[in-house]
Amino acid sequence: MTIHTHYQVIIVGGGTAGLTVAAQLHKKDRSLDIAIVEPSQDHYYQPAWTLVGAGTYDMAATKKRTADYIPKGVTWIMNRVDTIEGGDSRVTLDTGQSMTYDYLVVAPGIQIDWDKITGLSEAIGQGGVCSNYGHDKAEYTWECVKRLKPGDKAFFTQPDTPIKCGGAPQKIMWLTADYLRGRGLLDKVHVEMMSPGTKLFGVDVFRKALEKVQARYGTAWSHYTKLVEIRGEKNEAVFDLIDKETGEVSGQRVEHYDMIHVVPPQSAPDFIKKSDVAGPGGWVDVDKNTLQHNRFKNVFSLGDAAGTPNAKTGAAVRKQAPVLVANLLRVMKEDKVTDDKRYHGYTSCPLTTGYGEMLLAEFDYDNNPDPSLPIDTTKPRKSMWILKKYILPFMYWHGMLRGRA
Numbered sequence: 001m002t003i004h005t006h007y008q009v010i011i012v013g014g015g016t017a018g019l020t021v022a023a024q025l026h027k028k029d030r031s032l033d034i035a036i037v038e039p040s041q042d043h044y045y046q047p048a049w050t051l052v053g054a055g056t057y058d059m060a061a062t063k064k065r066t067a068d069y070i071p072k073g074v075t076w077i078m079n080r081v082d083t084i085e086g087g088d089s090r091v092t093l094d095t096g097q098s099m100t101y102d103y104l105v106v107a108p109g110i111q112i113d114w115d116k117i118t119g120l121s122e123a124i125g126q127g128g129v130c131s132n133y134g135h136d137k138a139e140y141t142w143e144c145v146k147r148l149k150p151g152d153k154a155f156f157t158q159p160d161t162p163i164k165c166g167g168a169p170q171k172i173m174w175l176t177a178d179y180l181r182g183r184g185l186l187d188k189v190h191v192e193m194m195s196p197g198t199k200l201f202g203v204d205v206f207r208k209a210l211e212k213v214q215a216r217y218g219t220a221w222s223h224y225t226k227l228v229e230i231r232g233e234k235n236e237a238v239f240d241l242i243d244k245e246t247g248e249v250s251g252q253r254v255e256h257y258d259m260i261h262v263v264p265p266q267s268a269p270d271f272i273k274k275s276d277v278a279g280p281g282g283w284v285d286v287d288k289n290t291l292q293h294n295r296f297k298n299v300f301s302l303g304d305a306a307g308t309p310n311a312k313t314g315a316a317v318r319k320q321a322p323v324l325v326a327n328l329l330r331v332m333k334e335d336k337v338t339d340d341k342r343y344h345g346y347t348s349c350p351l352t353t354g355y356g357e358m359l360l361a362e363f364d365y366d367n368n369p370d371p372s373l374p375i376d377t378t379k380p381r382k383s384m385w386i387l388k389k390y391i392l393p394f395m396y397w398h399g400m401l402r403g404r405a
């Protein structure tokens with residue numbers, strides 16, 4: 001394929017956000033000259049990895065060919081972007097080839113920093129060290145869950161960085177607890193969340209509901225506790241204890257584990273951090289409501305890499321994409337964003353609280369509940385489990401990625 005030296009629109013990253021924006025833009029105006037830069041042949045529905053880790057979803061069903069979701073007429077450049085120069089409206093690929101653009105959409109997702117925890121990269125995927133954060137990893141979580149036996153210790157961790165799907169660390173813990181309960185093992189296996197955070201969940205109404213879930217299972221939850229090292233050969237995990245007042249490390253706890261589900265630290269992709277489109281924390285510096293770059297008016301961003309202070313989820317992308325597309329099209333025509341298309345931080349977190357039940361936490365930038373369904377989703381419900389396992393994946397593949405939802 002010949003790569004041109006200039007495109008009208010370049011989309012960096014063809015994951016959930018990039019493909020959704022490409023589909024919507026292309027639907028609205030088929031004459032646009034759009035290129036997506038995406039290195040991966042496979043596209044995964046990541047929200048189902050929690051269910052894979054709990055043995056109730058097939059990993060193969062979370063994967064489709066990226067090619068099948070690139071809209072016809074849109075150019076797919078199967079490379080990585082190495083550099084973005086917003087000041088020069090230029091993108092350079094890892095091959096060294098450069099392209100200029102009229103408009104840029106930055107959507108390369110979040111970077112997983114396995115190496116930020118000593119020993120984790122070496123230990124992951126064996127000896128009881130597991131994570132749902134990877135298509136090559138989540139199936140091993142289920143192996144670990146199934147192997148738990150009386151006297152064992154199972155830990156679940158959460159980092160102190162932003163992560164994709166803030167509920168994922170605890171979802172797999174509730175499912176593990178429910179699995180153990182069903183086998184009469186819940187009071188014989190120690191189950192504990194190790195979290196640097198201060199509470200179970202940031203939004204009060206859902207926190208209260210989750211505290212009831214915790215009481216029902218009788219599992220432990222340690223706050224101000226951060227995983228810093230895995231000693232795989234000894235099945236030991238080292239946690240820093242954080243002082244509540246000063247935020248400084250006040251001591252350490254070393255625990256033997258039989259299973260430890262790790263949610264790794266995450267950050268903006270390195271190539272974004274070093275680019276002039278980056279703002280605070282290395283995230284793409286966009287207006288949190290319009291999704292337009294704060295300095296380069298022909299640059300937009302959404303999804304996990306965007307510097308918007310929402311909880312990072314695919315559900316957030318679903319609300320961001322139409323706002324970004326409307327504003328981008330308006331800027332093309334009139335050099336200014338629309339008056340009425342704004343993103344207010346909507347995100348949703350489907351919290352699986354057991355096999356066959358879920359509560360749906362939907363909220364906005366201000367942590368105010370932002371419900372989209374006509375039922376009370378603050379209580380664990382069977383209908384929400386059906387939504388998570390069957391309806392949302394269908395809507396994703398057939399609606400969202402096709403630019404229909």
Ligand SMILES: Cc1cc2nc3c(=O)[nH]c(=O)nc-3n(C[C@H](O)[C@H](O)[C@H](O)COP(=O)(O)OP(=O)(O)OC[C@H]3O[C@@H](n4cnc5c(N)ncnc54)[C@H](O)[C@@H]3O)c2cc1C
Pocket residue numbers: 012013014015016017018037038039040045046047048049050079080081082107108109110132133134164165168269271302303304305312313314315316317348349350
């Ligand atoms: C275990 C788990 C559970 C989750 N559960 C939920 C859930 O229940 N509900 C929910 O809504 N969300 C959930 N999510 C989060 C959701 O999957 C992400 O928020 C969403 O995929 C973000 O979309 P994105 O396009 O920003 O990033 P991604 O979908 O990750 O796509 C980023 C793309 O950019 C590409 N890319 C990276 N670097 C470059 C580069 N240098 N050049 C070009 N392309 C590049 C990548 O190959 C990738 O295809 C979960 C995620 C995980 C891991």
